[in-house]
Amino acid sequence: xxxxxxxxxxxxxxxxxxxxxxxxxxxxxxxxxxxxxxxxxxxxxxxxxxxxxxxxxxxxxxxxxxxxxxxxxxxxxxxxxxxxxxxxxxxxxxxxxxxxxxxxxxxxxxxxxxxxxxxxxxxxxxxxxxxxxxxxxxxxxxxxxxxxxxxxxxxxxxxxxxxxxxxxxxxxxxxxxxxxxxxxxxxxxxxxxxxxxxxxxxxxxxxxxxxxxxxxxxxxxxxxxxxxxxxxxxxxxxxxxxxxxxxxxxxxxxxxxxxxxxxxxxxxxxxxxxxxxxxxxxxxxxxxxxxxxxxxxxxxxxxxxxxxxxxxxxxxxxxxxxxxxxxxxxxxxxxxxxxxxxxxxxxxxxxxxxxxxxxxxxxxxxxxxxxxxxxxxxxxxxxxxxxxxxxxxxxxxxxxxxxxxxxxxxxxxxxxxxxx
Amino acid sequence: xxxxxxxxxxxxxxxxxxxxxxxxxxxxxxxxxxxxxxxxxxxxxxxxxxxxxxxxxxxxxxxxxxxxxxxxxxxxxxxxxxxxxxxxxxxxxxxxxxxxxxxxxxxxxxxxxxxxxxxxxxxxxxxxxxxxxxxxxxxxxxxxxxxxxxxxxxxxxxxxxxxxxxxxxxxxxxxxxxxxxxxxxxxxxxxxxxxxx
Amino acid sequence: xxxxxxxxxxxxxxxxxxxxxxxxxxxxxxxxxxxxxxxxxxxxxxxxxxxxxxxxxxxxxxxxxxxxxxxxxxxxxxxxxxxxxxxxxxxxxxxxxxxxxxxxxxxxxxxxxxxxxxxxxxxxxxxxxxxxxxxxxxxxxxxxxxxxxxxxxxxxxxxxxxxxxxxxxxxxxxxxxxxxxxxxxxxxxxxxxxxxxxxxxxxxxxxxxxxxxxxxxxxxxxxx
Numbered sequence: 066x067x068x069x070x071x072x073x074x075x076x077x078x079x080x081x082x083x084x085x086x087x088x089x090x091x092x093x094x095x096x097x098x099x100x101x102x103x104x105x106x107x108x109x110x111x112x113x114x115x116x117x118x119x120x121x122x123x124x125x126x127x128x129x130x131x132x133x134x135x136x137x138x139x140x141x142x143x144x145x146x147x148x149x150x151x152x153x154x155x156x157x158x159x160x161x162x163x164x165x166x167x168x169x170x171x172x173x174x175x176x177x178x179x180x181x182x183x184x185x186x187x188x189x190x191x192x193x194x195x196x197x198x199x200x201x202x203x204x205x206x207x208x209x210x211x212x213x214x215x216x217x218x219x220x221x222x223x224x225x226x227x228x229x230x231x232x233x234x235x236x237x238x239x240x241x242x243x244x245x246x247x248x249x250x251x252x253x254x255x256x257x258x259x260x261x262x263x264x265x266x267x268x269x270x271x272x273x274x275x276x277x278x279x280x281x282x283x284x285x286x287x288x289x290x291x292x293x294x295x296x297x298x299x300x301x302x303x304x305x306x307x308x309x310x311x312x313x314x315x316x317x318x319x320x321x322x323x324x325x326x327x328x329x330x331x332x333x334x335x336x337x338x339x340x341x342x343x344x345x346x347x348x349x350x351x352x353x354x355x356x357x358x359x360x361x362x363x364x365x366x367x368x369x370x371x372x373x374x375x376x377x378x379x380x381x382x383x384x385x386x387x388x389x390x391x392x393x394x395x396x397x398x399x400x401x402x403x404x405x406x407x408x409x410x411x412x413x414x415x416x417x418x419x420x421x422x423x424x425x426x427x428x429x430x431x432x433x434x435x436x437x438x439x440x441x442x443x444x445x446x447x448x449x450x451x452x453x454x455x456x457x458x459x460x461x462x463x464x465x466x467x468x469x470x471x472x473x474x475x476x477x478x479x480x481x482x483x484x485x
Numbered sequence: 486x487x488x489x490x491x492x493x494x495x496x497x498x499x500x501x502x503x504x505x506x507x508x509x510x511x512x513x514x515x516x517x518x519x520x521x522x523x524x525x526x527x528x529x530x531x532x533x534x535x536x537x538x539x540x541x542x543x544x545x546x547x548x549x550x551x552x553x554x555x556x557x558x559x560x561x562x563x564x565x566x567x568x569x570x571x572x573x574x575x576x577x578x579x580x581x582x583x584x585x586x587x588x589x590x591x592x593x594x595x596x597x598x599x600x601x602x603x604x605x606x607x608x609x610x611x612x613x614x615x616x617x618x619x620x621x622x623x624x625x626x627x628x629x630x631x632x633x634x635x636x637x638x639x640x641x642x643x644x645x646x647x648x649x650x651x652x653x654x655x656x657x658x659x660x661x662x663x664x665x666x667x668x669x670x671x672x673x674x675x676x677x678x679x680x681x682x
Numbered sequence: 683x684x685x686x687x688x689x690x691x692x693x694x695x696x697x698x699x700x701x702x703x704x705x706x707x708x709x710x711x712x713x714x715x716x717x718x719x720x721x722x723x724x725x726x727x728x729x730x731x732x733x734x735x736x737x738x739x740x741x742x743x744x745x746x747x748x749x750x751x752x753x754x755x756x757x758x759x760x761x762x763x764x765x766x767x768x769x770x771x772x773x774x775x776x777x778x779x780x781x782x783x784x785x786x787x788x789x790x791x792x793x794x795x796x797x798x799x800x801x802x803x804x805x806x807x808x809x810x811x812x813x814x815x816x817x818x819x820x821x822x823x824x825x826x827x828x829x830x831x832x833x834x835x836x837x838x839x840x841x842x843x844x845x846x847x848x849x850x851x852x853x854x855x856x857x858x859x860x861x862x863x864x865x866x867x868x869x870x871x872x873x874x875x876x877x878x879x880x881x882x883x884x885x886x887x888x889x890x891x892x893x894x895x896x897x898x899x900x901x902x903x904x905x906x
Contacts, residue, residue, distance in 0.1 A: 101504065101720040101728075109508040155611050185582045190575070292579045292608060392614025399504050399616075405719075405727035421615035423490050428600030459607040496712070496732055504728075534709035535716075630739040637738060640766035663823040663835070668790040668802035669760050675740040677758025677792070680801060680824060 104402035110365045111395045129357055133341045134165035141316045142173060145282040148307055148317040150334060152326055153343030155460055156388025159320050162343060163286045166318060177281035179204040184289035192298050194305030195261035201285045201310055202228045202265040220275040224268040231264050266309045284316035291320045303336050346385030347465035355380050358390055374411045382418045382478045384463045393417050422479035437476050437484045446474040492621035495524055499531035505589050506537055506560050511612045513592045515599050515619040521567045524620060525593050529563055537561050547573045554584045566594040571601045578606035634673050641670050649674055693836045693848045698800035704737055704759045704793045711735050714855050718862045726777045734775050735763045762788040770808055782810040785861045789854055805857045813867055815841030820849055820857055
């Protein structure tokens with residue numbers, strides 16, 4: 066080193082680094098603009114499988130025109146004890162709409178919506194009448210305890226205790242797989258569905274009566290039943306539980322199975338005061354749909370993350386399925402990260418679309434492929450068979466409803482190249 | 486146009502998993518059943534090498550998966566789903582709310598059981614998005630490695646003007662130059678035993 | 683080499699053996715490169731880092747089972763990064779820094795149970811114009827057969843395949859980090875450094891070298 070360098074102050078990097086001409090220290094931790102961190106953050110903001118309540122909390126919820134949530138909330142404010150069924154395909158945003166109803170009603174001083182995902186505490190394959198009423202009772206009991214009203218009166222205290230006992234004994238769990246045993250110390254005896262429903266309904270009624278004006282108008286938002294494949298059981302639950310809740314004056318919004326829309330199952334919808342359909346969005350047939358999806362996507366990420374052509378490609382290939390739009394966008398982010406992009410370009414989106422389509426093609430039988438080909442080539446689809454319905458359930462075929470309510474069917478855009 | 490899944494070797498698949506870390510992410514890897522245990526272990530090691538805290542769940546029961554999903558705090562959960570049949574997938578589809586976790590969940594299963602999952606767990610499968618890939622298979626990997634090796638040998642021959650046999654002879658006669666290129670050459674020919682000659 | 687045995691011993695003084703497996707080393711090297719790619723010190727894509735750094739499987743040959751049975755198969759491994767590039771062509775696979783410097787490498791090791799021994803390597807980086815040398819290469823040769831013929835086993839080349847200077851043995855990850863974060867033109871110690879203009883000697887040398895390269899066909903292939 067010459068004299069000039071010897072007089073320099075000691076740098077923060079190690080001496081050996083100076084001798085080796087190192088201009089920057091080997092990074093020990095990720096820096097703020099690290100590519101991996103950046104793209105992970107983008108993915109996070111696009112997560113389709115995250116808890117929908119986070120979507121609302123993060124204020125990235127975009128209201129659709131003619132939104133089910135707004136309509137349902139308005140009708141509940143006008144008719145607090147009304148019952149509603151919300152039906153839509155996988156990934157159409159039903160849970161998000163349900164939570165949006167809850168948020169909309171939160172602005173009302175005398176109405177409170179309680180959200181239940183029945184499938185969390187109960188295997189809905191073992192669903193039986195009374196379970197929804199039981200879970201509604203538990204939710205109301207939790208609310209009462211949460212605001213410190215458990216000690217309001219002996220009736221309330223007793224009713225809450227009975228709700229807990231009946232629920233633990235009644236709701237099928239691992240420990241009580243097939244029998245209905247309320248916990249009566251020292252004695253076990255089976256209970257019929259009607260009796261159980263009556264027990265819970267009575268307890269709820271007692272609590273509400275005792276609390277009087279202290280209790281809000283409850284609306285029970287019931288999620289998870291769309292996964293029921295046994296329509297007969299679904300009908301039993303509706304006739305028994307929903308009816309019981311409605312008789313108590315509680316509002317009910319229930320997410321129902323898609324297959325309830327078709328054939329003779331459609332009569333089930335008449336058991337509710339109102340039926341709401343959350344369709345997939347017809348991107349090609351409705352200009353507003355495309356704009357809505359663009360906003361839904363771009364609101365979640367910083368401006369410039371996606372090239373314009375990439376957004377167009379995502380919107381078109383999503384088929385108007387919200388979950389698929391976000392999932393495709395997420396994968397495109399991963400592609401951009403892996404291939405050194407700083408923004409997400411159309412080539413990254415194309416790779417994502419291709420992989421998505423390949424996934425959707427797996428497990429299809431010959432007969433199903435024939436149905437898809439006929440739809441692509443001839444535009445024909447009439448769902449008469451279980452295969453037809455299965456293709457709708459699994460989003461290989463998408464159904465749109467125009468203003469005339471007539472259905473239009475298309476093959477999911479991501480699988481069209483493989484079907485042709 | 487064939488619709489087979491794109492293939493990724495375990496390191497490439499692990500990189501996608503690592504890129505998804507920190508978020509509710511679901512990926513699925515299709516593997517041959519006779520190699521599932523080895524491939525799951527390789528995935529686990531690759532993820533660990535990428536600084537992803539990973540837990541492996543197995544074998545093969547939905548109960549174990551549901552329990553782990555609720556209690557395991559690792560950033561990535563590697564699930565041996567090779568034994569999940571149609572009924573298992575239906576159960577997971579119904580109980581999918583219990584699988585929601587703010588971390589990466591990787592399902593490893595066979596082609597046959599993946600087809601079952603698409604039929605019987607459409608809701609859960611919708612969470613996968615485009616993140617489904619297949620192991621390329623040993624033959625494909627071996628073919629790729631062989632091509633790679635031969636390309637390097639070609640470059641070595643072109644550079645030196647010598648043949649493989651000449652190299653081997655020189656190595657045996659202890660007259661082979663000591664440059665690192667010749668070391669690599671011997672290794673590629675499968676004659677690492679001559680390195681110390 | 684005359685009477686440089688002490689220097690030879692010094693440059694080879696570090697252990698070239700460490701615990702681990704070839705797979706672990708492969709992952710570690712990929713991690714170093716991927717971290718650099720994430721930090722944008724490298725413009726090489728993460729996907730390419732993964733595919734460019736690999737272990738090359740040796741040919742299976744008839745002798746192998748016998749050698750293994752005798753315990754002298756000596757599981758020798760080749761790990762490489764990028765393509766074999768004698769011609770220094772940027773068309774072949776390599777790793778690239780954001781300042782345009784680019785490099786590739788290869789190494790051979792021996793793997794025993796839980797241990798790796800470094801046998802040989804070559805790591806070469808090509809530098810952008812104005813960096814003082816067109817390339818820098820670090821070589822570790824195989825051990826020489828006879829004492830009197832021992833060249834410097836561990837050495838470096840600075841812009842010339844003929845001239846070599848002693849260099850310490852380095853571990854592969856150290857060489858990668860040197861290539862990624864070191865050998866940089868700018869040196870900033872918080873004080874503005876005055877640009878040093880090239881001397882007449884350097885200008886004349888470069889001009890005469892250009893004449894030589896343009897007018898003279900170098901013997902023995904692209905690397906002299």
